[in-house]
Amino acid sequence: MDIYAEGTNLIFGQIGHFLLIVSFVAGMAAGLSYYLAVKNSANTEKNLSWINSGRKWFIVHGFATIGTAIILTLMIHQHLFEYRYVYQHSSKQLPMRYLFAAFWEGQEGSTLLWMFWHSIIGFVLIFRAKKWEAPVMTILALAQIMLVSMELGFHFKIPSIDIDFSPFFFSFNWVDYKMGSNPFALAKDVMTLPVFSIDPNFVFEDGNGLNPLLQNYWMVIHPPTLFFGFACTTVPFAYALSSLWLRNYNDWLQPAIRWTLFTLMILGTGIMLGGLWAYEALSFGGFWAWDPVENASLVPWLFLAAGLHTALIYKYSRYSLVPTYLFLLAGMIFTLYSSFMTKSGVLGESSVHSFTDMGMSAQLVISIFVFLLPALWLFFKRYKELPGKKDEEAVSSREFWMFIGSLVFLVSALHIIIFTSFPVINKIIGTKIAPPDIAHYNSVEIWVAIMLLIGTAITQYFSYKQTNIQRLLKNAIGSLLVSIAIATPIIYYFKFYRLDFLLLAVTSVYAVIGNAHYMFRNLKGRMLHIGGSVTHLGFGLFMLGILISQGRQHVVSLNKYGINYGDSFTEEENAENILLYKNEPQMMSGYKVTYIGDSAALPNMYFKVLYQKFDKNNHLEDSFVLTPNVQFNKTMGNVPNPSTHKTFARDLYTHITTAPLNDDGTETDTLLTESKKVGIGDTVFASRSFAIFESLDPNPKLEDIELQKGDIAIGAKLRLYKVDTSYTIEPVYFIRDLVAASIPVKIDDIDVSFSLSKIFPQENKVEITVEQKLRKFIIMKAIIFPFINLAWLGFSLMFVGIALSLRKRLIEKK
């Protein structure tokens, strides 16, 4: 506490909050200037001067926003725990590489991250948007104002009206309202802890720390990428809305297509990194669990993918302008909706990883309507005058089938968002519907994937406007036959004998083969034009990888051999955890698995698990050691981390579910003593053994003690059963000079000792005490994901394909 001399650190918060206010005011000035530039677009001189003013204000705004982020970073770096945000999200032990992870762990930090990316995007737009600068920047500035308002933490009075109807009653009050949550607030000002009333100058010695689940490199790279993607969705929205606003329906398309491609690439990567993280850490239900938070981030991507396809249709054939507007506008609206769902606490009971409510729900809802209402209003106002062909596209045209593809995207997006919104619907109309499970989403979305895959394979063989049907059929059917030939062994090997699995296998191979064929045959592999084909081919591989790895993932640590773990266990029930005693191998799905030891590198405890595979002749074929670990954390409890053995054909996970350790990493008490009263014929259970009480022996043999006169010695004959042998043991009860003692029998190989602790002559019963030293053990789970690498390869190709398309759109001249 003494290192924080009074007041010296207050300057950080003061500068930080000051920059926030500058950012807010400059953002408003920029938005207003750009708005006036649009309003004065007829007057070149005025227009230019307002644009100039807008630029200056936005640059001030952008640097203030970036400055805010730098201050918060410094505060976390300097461990200024007098600040609530720093206290809640970091600690002294937190390694510096997680500095940024702590930065965006909380709502305020993640909003700041979003604002940061908006600022960067704004700088780019100032240089590149040319005649679209004024309207597009007006909208971007408005988005920034909404976001900054969530950081301000201003208190003010708002009017509140209460109306009761029976009896009619009307009251008007001023209530305190807090706008936003300020990341620069001092802990003593915003946290109600008794310690602050005792000592107002109290400063926490250490912070609450970063959740250990989040202490990994994914937390450093996933949120910035995802929020970059979210921020990017603002740009296609801004172009679409600007075009409606200015009634300029053609020129906006080229920049909008470029930004849509860029957004798809970044947002897609952000979502994918989340999936990779969930897959690797295995703690959020695997690669994709259809969690509301995951769904909410996928939906804007689907809308933009639909919008990209309709935009291309319009570019080449003048159809589908109306849906292009709707899809591109929806991209940002659903980004805002996703932020509302994640941050308002509405998902509390249905999501694994949502924030809790911070009393900002109203602001989050308002931010949606601030963009939704003008978008709808302008769209309907301009609807009648939107250009485009009014006749019908031919069924044999490429645009027709691309349009169908966009509709499939739309159905998928609506399905996901409606079903994810049940917590919101429940809140509004008071129903009690629980969100559907993973199986529901999979069972519907698999058909979406099948339709999209067929579309990507066939549509390219169509030409815009009219197609030579014979050539189309020859190509499409030719590559379909090749695909079926390739898919058949896959289906056979993985036993995909289910209509949807079977079709998904065929169609994903079809997407790969069809696109590869088109890419080399028709496009001759020209780098400038193959972007779409590469993306679609990648999608095919991705879906094939998902189908095999998720559809045929299996738990190998099935507990069906060896020891019977008690009466409650039956075959059908899931028993996915296996018990391993140290140095005692078990067979598990072809592997001989042994827990061979552990090593501590606090706060992590590593458990070494040896996997060995033998061939028919008992020669060692394969051998590797996996070291799953458990991380100890005082505030958050222990967190297990899996360890994975990767080959091209499969990933093998090993994951500790239980280890006999205390929270601080010390071993638990391993000596277990139990007594049981038994009659002749009764059984006493011990670790990996049991003993049956056969008889009392009045003349037991004693090895170390010579019997004296007056001594009493009684033995209990026990038949001891171990894994492969059984023999008789005899613990003895012994009295000399009125002092009783037990002489136990120790069984060294299983660390158990039996003693005769009491005798009940009239009942003809005895008490046997079993003392066993528990052997070190772990309970673990092991899962195999076959061919998951295909999915990663597929996604990488999608990324490259979109990048190639973007390059083409950047090179081409309008």
Added chain:
Amino acid sequence: MKKTHIIALVFIAVLVGILISMLGDFSRYETFDSPYAQKGNEINVVGVLDKNEKMVYEPLIDPNKFTFYLQDENGGVREVVYKGEKPHDFERSDKIVVTGKLEGDQFKASKILMKCPSKYTEEANQTTSL
């Protein structure tokens, strides 16, 4: 009517079809004593760990059995049996959502979702499911 309109309508019909066909199957948030739960339907119950009762997880006997008592929002208490490992930090959770069915006096859970008390902490929660 244009072809695209017809197709769009077909797609909307498909979507509505999915919704309606699913509505009957949805799991609902219920309490243990609600008539819907008593019929043995799959339900989601929101509640807190009843700390007066015993929580049993004995990995050495059966690493795939975990039982505890859950008090739902109406105060009803049932023993919950989960065929799987005890989720890490179970004791620390302040709110628990279990998915499963009532079978006699017991609630057989297929999924446990915990909300941790660490406020403002994203992704602090864990799900465990079979």
